[in-house]
Structures are given as C-alpha cells and as structure tokens.
Amino acid sequence: MDAVVTGGAGFIGSHVADALLERGGRVAVIDNLVGGRRDRVPAGAEFHELDIRDHDAMQAVFDDVQPAAVFHLAAQADVRASVENPGFDADVNVRGTIAVLECARSTGARVVFSSTGGALYGEAETIPSPEAVEPAPMSPYGTSKHGAELYLGLFNRLYGTRHVVLRYSNVYGPRQDPHGEAGVVAIFFGKLTSGATPVIFGDGRQTRDYVYVSDVVAANMAALAYEGPHRAFNIGTQTETDVIDLLAESQRVAGTDVTPEHRPARLGELDRSCLDIALARRELGWQPAMPLGEGLAETLRALHP
Numbered sequence: 001m002d003a004v005v006t007g008g009a010g011f012i013g014s015h016v017a018d019a020l021l022e023r024g025g026r027v028a029v030i031d032n033l034v035g036g037r038r039d040r041v042p043a044g045a046e047f048h049e050l051d052i053r054d055h056d057a058m059q060a061v062f063d064d065v066q067p068a069a070v071f072h073l074a075a076q077a078d079v080r081a082s083v084e085n086p087g088f089d090a091d092v093n094v095r096g097t098i099a100v101l102e103c104a105r106s107t108g109a110r111v112v113f114s115s116t117g118g119a120l121y122g123e124a125e126t127i128p129s130p131e132a133v134e135p136a137p138m139s140p141y142g143t144s145k146h147g148a149e150l151y152l153g154l155f156n157r158l159y160g161t162r163h164v165v166l167r168y169s170n171v172y173g174p175r176q177d178p179h180g181e182a183g184v185v186a187i188f189f190g191k192l193t194s195g196a197t198p199v200i201f202g203d204g205r206q207t208r209d210y211v212y213v214s215d216v217v218a219a220n221m222a223a224l225a226y227e228g229p230h231r232a233f234n235i236g237t238q239t240e241t242d243v244i245d246l247l248a249e250s251q252r253v254a255g256t257d258v259t260p261e262h263r264p265a266r267l268g269e270l271d272r273s274c275l276d277i278a279l280a281r282r283e284l285g286w287q288p289a290m291p292l293g294e295g296l297a298e299t300l301r302a303l304h305p
C-alpha cells in the first residue's frame with residue numbers, strides 16, 4: 001500500500017514510516033523539519049521537505065504518489081508554545097490539517113489522524129476517561145487538535161470518506177526529544193544518564209497514562225482496517241502512573257539512585273490523565289502490549305546502545 005506520512009521526520013511519525021515500509025509499498029514523508037530530523041526518516045522512504053500549510057506543494061506529492069492512506073502526524077505539538085502563540089498553533093494544526101484532508105480527497109486516500117486524549121479532555125471528572133467525555137481542553141493545542149478532529153468528521157459526513165481519529169495518551173519510546181507534550185521519559189533519562197538531577201514539579205503525584213510508541217504504531221495500522229462509522233479512539237494503556245513512580249521505575253532501569261529536586265507546580269498542568277481504551281479494544285481489535293518497565297528499558301537501550 002502506498003502511503004504518505006506527514007510529520008514522518010518526528011518521533012512517532014518516523015516509527016509509523018518504518019512500519020509501513022515493513023508492510024511494503026511506497027512511503028512518502030512530508031515534514032518541514034521544524035522539530036523533526038532528516039536522519040530519522042527511514043532510508044527506504046522518500047522525503048519531501050514541505051510545510052503542510054503549503055497546499056499546492058503537497059498536492060504535487062499526492063498527485064505523484066497517489067496514496068491509499070495518509071498518516072497525519074505533522075503538528076505544532078508543544079503545549080507551552082501554543083499558549084505563547086495560539087494563532088500559529090491553530091494555523092498549523094487546523095489549516096494545515098484542512099490542506100492534508102483536501103489533498104487526501106483528491107486521491108481517495110484514507111486519513112488516520114494523530115490527536116490527543118490528555119490535552120483534549122482537560123481535568124476530566126471520569127478517570128480513566130472514555131471518548132464520551134466532553135472535550136474541555138486547557139490549552140490552545142488541545143483546542144486546535146479538537147478543531148482538526150471536527151474537520152475530519154465534517155469530511156466524513158460531506159464526502160463519505162472514512163478518516164479515523166486516534167487520541168493518544170502520553171507516548172514515549174526511542175527517538176523522542178525531551179520537549180513537546182510528553183517528553184518526561186526522555187527528560188528523565190537525559191538527566192539520569194548524564195549525572196544531572198531530575199526535577200519534580202509539585203508533589204509528584206500527578207498521573208499520566210504512558211503508552212509505548214510501538215503500540216501507537218500498531219493502533220495506526222489497526223485503524224486502516226476499521227469499517228464502522230466516524231469515531232475517535234483513545235489509544236493509551238488505561239493505567240495511571242504518577243511522576244514519583246515513573247522516576248523510580250526509570251532509576252531502576254537506569255541503575256541510578258539520584259535524589260530529585262522539587263520545584264513548585266507549574267500553572268495549567270493537569271492533576272490526572274488516563275484514557276479508557278475499551279472502544280479501541282472492541283472496534284479496532286487493538287490493545288497495548290508493552291509493559292512500562294520493558295518500554296523504559298527499550299527506550300534507554302536506544303539512547304545508549
């Protein structure tokens with residue numbers, strides 16, 4: 001199957017590109033390298049250094065590749081940057097997504113869209129949060145991702161396309177940079193392996209749902225086979241881990257015992273975030289396979305082979 005991966009020079013997108021190449025077919029990566037790296041694009045994929053907001057340039061790639069599927073991961077994915085510059089965030093995440101949807105329509109390609117669970121539901125009353133929780137984002141990033149989701153739904157209603165929305169929890173694994181929405185694992189390992197002191201903000205009892213990148217890739221592949229009505233699917237582990245336990249597990253894996261520095265809680269940070277994944281289990285036949293301890297060990301091995 002021939003496919004386009006937007007954001008394929010980034011953390012998750014480069015793993016998606018790897019998986020597509022393994023399945024066979026042509027893989028075209030579109031990325032403007034604002035956060036991604038050229039050397040993350042797998043050797044077997046073709047690379048187009050483009051901004052997703054440049055509709056005409058993207059259209060030329062789509063005309064050439066005629067993809068059957070588009071994995072849309074390119075995004076302004078930095079929560080703090082979205083607060084600093086909400087207009088730019090919306091431009092990339094909403095207008096850029098519309099350009100991707102228009103190009104996909106021209107070749108009849110199915111779009112699998114990488115959205116967010118944590119940033120979308122906000123401080124949810126129901127934990128783990130199912131997809132039925134009313135979105136109440138606490139950042140422009142969560143809002144623009146929701147906006148992009150609404151356009152996918154619109155295209156499905158208007159044009160009968162079968163695009164799929166995947167809402168990830170906090171993704172971790174090899175190739176993650178220590179920035180962006182969920183870089184805490186990368187940050188901890190960066191500190192622990194360089195002998196620096198890790199920092200815990202607030203009381204360290206904030207929880208997140210950490211899902212390993214290969215499980216997220218598997219969800220993207222499973223979405224291709226989905227035949228049902230328009231839906232967004234939570235992709236996580238349905239397990240809450242707090243920062244203190246995550247650091248303890250990271251230290252166990254790294255063989256370190258560093259006393260962390262405590263700093264005041266950061267404004268706008270959620271107390272708890274964890275996704276209910278029953279719908280993806282049932283409708284996509286998908287479930288996470290990687291236990292946290294093993295995923296952390298894999299991440300560390302990739303950093304220091």
Ligand SMILES: NC(=O)c1ccc[n+]([C@@H]2O[C@H](COP(=O)([O-])OP(=O)(O)OC[C@H]3O[C@@H](n4cnc5c(N)ncnc54)[C@H](O)[C@@H]3O)[C@@H](O)[C@H]2O)c1
Pocket residue numbers: 006007008009010011012013030031032033034035036037050051052053072073074075076077092096114115116117167168169170171172180181182
């Ligand atoms: N990492 C997570 O925990 C997480 C959680 C929820 C959702 N997501 C979503 O998954 C996707 C991938 O996230 P990631 O962690 O791999 O981030 P990443 O920053 O590593 O990858 C994003 C890629 O998009 C590219 N990009 C940014 N703006 C672009 C533009 N205008 N045109 C073309 N390319 C552009 C960047 O260069 C980068 O390579 C994003 O859509 C993000 O919102 C990630």
